[in-house]
């Protein structure tokens with residue numbers, strides 16, 4: 001099995017979209033540039049979604065132009081509907097992501113329709129993107145727990161993953177949204193999904209709310225997943241919603257991967273420079289242990 005792990009850096013989109021305070025376009029551009037310098041080849045640079053609902057992503061076209069996304073297969077943008085896909089393609093996106101959930105309650109609250117209806121809606125978008133040669137990721141949120149309906153059984157996740165894969169998604173990102181699952185439950189859901197989707201088409205997308213992020217990434221690797229989502233500085237969550245914690249920090253993941261003998265495209269020292277940019281230039285406090293240990297005051 002390959003010992004190379006691909007990190008998908010989700011900080012510029014997933015990490016910043018829920019922030020209450022505005023984030024300057026120049027800061028978002030600077031973050032992407034720092035991440036590139038650190039070696040990140042796959043970066044979620046923004047989203048084409050309703051600007052009234054997600055104002056932090058309203059400048060995505062500007063960010064894409066500034067960071068040269070047209071020339072980058074690894075720059076991905078999230079889209080919510082046909083209009084979003086059109087905007088992504090007009091701006092030269094070579095990779096897009098669509099998002100649904102394993103829980104109807106979560107899907108209804110966040111995208112306004114139940115899971116099955118969301119899949120029906122995405123299918124033509126996935127087809128159109130693939131016909132244009134655009135890479136497509138399908139996100140599944142709430143793979144173990146839903147904030148509204150509680151525990152989600154693995155048997156609810158597998159058919160969603162299968163449907164996304166069969167409609168043409170190149171990759172399925174398994175999102176453990178609440179960050180409260182432990183490795184045993186990650187193993188159960190990955191096992192159920194892997195019966196329908198090859199492991200090399202899966203990505204682990206975990207959060208650190210209960211401090212389980214790194215343990216769960218390690219479990220995903222043990223199971224054979226080789227694509228891991230992470231956000232520099234542990235960006236994510238909402239600073240005004242207690243308990244809503246960030247994505248697993250890229251530098252924490254990288255530190256673990258290096259120690260365990262995996263190869264990646266990233267340099268830890270340069271990644272820590274990106275996190276320092278987040279702290280000093282973006283005025284956002286990083287949450288990661290590795291950053292604190294290496295650069296913290």
Ligand code: MG
Nearest residue numbers: 014205236247
């Ligand atoms: Mg996330």
